[in-house]
Amino acid sequence: MNNKVVIIGCGNVGMSYAYALVNQRTYVNELVLIDLNKTKLEGEVMDLNHCLAYSPSKISIKIGDYSDCKDAKIVVIAAGANQNPGETRMDLINKNSKIFKSIVESTMKSGFDGIFLIATNPLDVMTYLTFKYSKLPSNKVLGTGTTLDTARLRYIISEYVDISPKDIQAYVIGEHGDSEFVPWSNASIALKSIDEYLTNTEKEKIEEDVRNSAYEIINRKGATYYGIGMCLVRITNAILGDENIILSVSAYDEENKIYVSTPAIVNNTGVKSKIFIPLNLEEKNKLENSINVIKDAINNL
Numbered sequence: 001m002n003n004k005v006v007i008i009g010c011g012n013v014g015m016s017y018a019y020a021l022v023n024q025r026t027y028v029n030e031l032v033l034i035d036l037n038k039t040k041l042e043g044e045v046m047d048l049n050h051c052l053a054y055s056p057s058k059i060s061i062k063i064g065d066y067s068d069c070k071d072a073k074i075v076v077i078a079a080g081a082n083q084n085p086g087e088t089r090m091d092l093i094n095k096n097s098k099i100f101k102s103i104v105e106s107t108m109k110s111g112f113d114g115i116f117l118i119a120t121n122p123l124d125v126m127t128y129l130t131f132k133y134s135k136l137p138s139n140k141v142l143g144t145g146t147t148l149d150t151a152r153l154r155y156i157i158s159e160y161v162d163i164s165p166k167d168i169q170a171y172v173i174g175e176h177g178d179s180e181f182v183p184w185s186n187a188s189i190a191l192k193s194i195d196e197y198l199t200n201t202e203k204e205k206i207e208e209d210v211r212n213s214a215y216e217i218i219n220r221k222g223a224t225y226y227g228i229g230m231c232l233v234r235i236t237n238a239i240l241g242d243e244n245i246i247l248s249v250s251a252y253d254e255e256n257k258i259y260v261s262t263p264a265i266v267n268n269t270g271v272k273s274k275i276f277i278p279l280n281l282e283e284k285n286k287l288e289n290s291i292n293v294i295k296d297a298i299n300n301l
């Protein structure tokens with residue numbers, strides 16, 4: 001079966017995703033890279049192809065253009081500006097919304113009928129714009145959302161409790177941005193409430209550290225990319241493998257007509273469905289606040 005993926009925007013994030021793909025067993029067997037910087041792209045494709053002798057997967061990797069999107073299963077967009085130190089994700093809205101219209105329209109002109117997976121920030125707004133410009137059904141457009149924040153949360157909790165992050169049932173939900181939050185009332189480890197492992201002070205500190213993770217990394221190395229590369233691979237494999245995996249991707253919220261993250265089932269249809277999570281009053285207010293932040297950003301465009 002031909003499982004073609006096109007990456008539009010092959011900077012830190014796009015290439016970390018590509019490198020993570022060739023490093024793992026993946027359903028992807030054709031990878032096409034598109035970027036404005038053709039010279040750098042030539043070097044990237046040469047370098048990636050030199051991995052193939054030792055890669056666990058067989059993948060054809062090449063430079064392409066928008067006509068390659070026609071028969072792609074997934075188009076991943078990681079094009080656009082990233083945060084400078086001190087900048088929020090929302091500060092990128094004007095720069096990145098401008099380039100998205102032409103990227104999405106060029107993709108659709110090819111006859112593309114697959115799934116869009118968005119990584120560019122501000123994530124929930126860019127995912128919404130992709131839905132709007134592509135006119136695809138909402139389930140076929142999704143963003144990485146809070147999958148990265150959830151990975152960061154599970155890692156930090158694992159450091160406190162000395163249990164693998166893979167066995168921690170906790171999510172970050174809401175905007176992939178400063179209004180995101182942890183619905184602790186639903187968090188657990190091995191069916192035991194998280195309250196049996198962590199104090200309230202510890203939970204507050206963990207949540208703050210998760211929210212500040214990107215800022216801390218950007219202050220030290222200028223950008224974040226390995227973590228998001230791994231999230232993109234996880235989502236890609238969930239789609240191509242029809243896995244019905246639960247991930248906190250940014251998915252369409254019918255009620256509010258925006259994209260926002262809550263746990264959702266991901267398979268070869270894209271987002272199969274969102275999962276209803278019971279929230280306490282404080283958490284409901286936080287989610288509503290996050291939804292309003294995204295709505296306001298879209299309305300002010």
Ligand code: NAD
Nearest residue numbers: 009010011012013035036079080081082119120121148228
């Ligand atoms: P980068 O500057 O390294 O790469 C961006 C790339 O996009 C460049 O190679 C540039 O040439 C290309 N580009 C720009 N306009 C283009 C266009 N019209 N068509 C094709 N290519 C184009 O930036 P990065 O560090 O890779 O970050 C990319 C985006 O990912 C940023 O918006 C960043 O904030 C976001 N990001 C998201 C997450 C997440 O959790 N979703 C995590 C980290 C970064």
